[in-house]
Amino acid sequence: xxxxxYCSKEEFLKKAKIPVRVMENxxxxxxxxxxxxxxxxxxxxxxxxVIICPVGPIWHYPIFAKKVNEQxxxxxNCWFINMDEYLTDDDKVIDYDxxxxxxxxxxxxxxxxIDKDLIMPQNQRLFPKPGKEAEIxxxxxxxxxxxxxxTGVGINGHIAFNEPPVDDISDEDFGKIGTRCLDIxxxxxxxxxxxxxxxxLDIFPKRCITLGMKQLLKAEVFKVYLYCDWQWGIMRKAxxxxxxxxxxVSYLQNHSNAEMVVTKALADFIL
Numbered sequence: 001x002x003x004x005x006y007c008s009k010e011e012f013l014k015k016a017k018i019p020v021r022v023m024e025n026x027x028x029x030x031x032x033x034x035x036x037x038x039x040x041x042x043x044x045x046x047x048x049x050v051i052i053c054p055v056g057p058i059w060h061y062p063i064f065a066k067k068v069n070e071q072x073x074x075x076x077n078c079w080f081i082n083m084d085e086y087l088t089d090d091d092k093v094i095d096y097d098x099x100x101x102x103x104x105x106x107x108x109x110x111x112x113x114i115d116k117d118l119i120m121p122q123n124q125r126l127f128p129k130p131g132k133e134a135e136i137x138x139x140x141x142x143x144x145x146x147x148x149x150x151t152g153v154g155i156n157g158h159i160a161f162n163e164p165p166v167d168d169i170s171d172e173d174f175g176k177i178g179t180r181c182l183d184i185x186x187x188x189x190x191x192x193x194x195x196x197x198x199x200x201l202d203i204f205p206k207r208c209i210t211l212g213m214k215q216l217l218k219a220e221v222f223k224v225y226l227y228c229d230w231q232w233g234i235m236r237k238a239x240x241x242x243x244x245x246x247x248x249v250s251y252l253q254n255h256s257n258a259e260m261v262v263t264k265a266l267a268d269f270i271l
Contacts, residue, residue, distance in 0.1 A: 004240040005233065005271055013267070016239035017253045018260045022267045026227040029261060033060035033150045033225065038067050040147050040221075041078060049078045052149040052211070052219055054160070055102040057227075058109055060150075065113035075120040081140065082106060082127045083151065083160035084210040091130045091181050091207060100196060100205065103127060128209045133179040140215045149219035153226060155191045157234045157247030161210035163188065164246045174245040175254075178212035191230065213251060222258040224249060232266050 013020055023029055037060075041049045068075065085102045086094045096104050111125060128136050140146065156164055163185040165174055184192075184206055193204035216222075226235050234247060239260060243253040252258035 004236045007240075009267055009270065012236060012240065016260070017243070018239050018250075018258055020239060020260045020262060020267075022264055023261055024264055026263060029225050029227060029263070030057065030060040030063055032261075033057065033223075034063035034067055036148065036150060036221075036223075037064050038071070038073065041073055041075065044077070044147070046077060048143070050143050050146045051078070051080050052146060052151075052216060053080050053082050053106070054149075054151040055082065055084075055105050056152045057150075057225055058105060061106070061110040062113060065110055068118055069113075069115050072118065074118050075114065076118075078120045079124045079126065079143070080120070081136070081211070083216070084208055085127055086205040087130065087181060087207040087209055088205070089207060091209075093127075093129065093209075094205060128179050128211055130181050130209055133181075133209070137178045137212070137215060140211075140218060146219045148221035148223070149216055150223050150225065153224050153231060153234055153238070153249045154188055155230055155234060156185055156187045157238055157249045158185070158188065159213075159224065159249050160216060161188075161208040162213050162216070162248045164248060169245065171243070171245050174248070175213050175217070175251055178214055179210065180212065181207060181209045184208050213248065217251065217255060220257060222252060222255050224252065224258075224260050226260065226262045226266055229266070229269075231262075232269055235260065235262055235266060 037051060082102060086100050088094060094101055111119060126136065151159055153159055161184065163182065189201060189204050189206065193199060193201040197204055237247050238249045241250060243250045
């Protein structure tokens with residue numbers, strides 16, 4: 001399938017098996033993501049809003065918090081469920097003061113910025129936890145609907161930390177997989193370690209916990225945002241190859257309301 005990397009931009013957009021939309025730049029994406037979250041909550045009114053949240057992208061969260069405060073939007077009926085978290089080698093959540101802590105990042109960029117009279121209770125700000133995988137899967141199953149998931153994608157096509165499997169699980173069964181602890185793929189360790197720990201791979205976590213594909217794909221609206229230069233390859237693989245477990249983001253080909261949103265720079269680049 002090497003031809004997927006050499007076709008023109010026009011061919012790519014025409015043949016993409018996931019709807020693709022081009023935005024001017026990364027900053028415009030953050031504004032859009034924040035506004036989608038606001039619009040979803042406002043539309044639901046007094047009804048429950050459930051959003052699956054990534055840490056990557058993250059810079060829409062301060063924009064969202066500012067909008068919530070300025071517009072006095074109550075989050076009391078909101079449940080925000082984070083996708084994943086890094087673990088130690090013995091499957092304990094990494095320390096809160098670790099620069100990689102998703103818990104700390106969410107607090108610093110989102111929850112601590114929202115006025116106290118608007119913020120949802122702590123028990124509605126959720127993370128998957130080792131030993132309680134079944135509990136969060138059951139909770140997600142209990143919701144009448146998951147409103148949206150707005151996320152990024154890893155260099156190997158993972159969404160959340162659903163890394164391409166190394167065992168012989170079928171494509172169909174991988175799409176049904178639940179929350180679990182697992183090894184982080186070497187490609188992810190290298191890419192994330194280079195970008196987040198300046199290449200200090202020796203101290204980068206090798207384990208993680210993640211919501212499963214089954215839980216993620218319950219989101220009624222699913223948008224994946226690509227804006228890094230290293231996402232160009234997986235952008236084409238996910239959109240042009242058939243859906244399969246070697247690029248988990250390709251499962252969005254079978255989602256009824258999914259979209260891949262890419263920057264103009266990514267769309268325009270040709271090898």
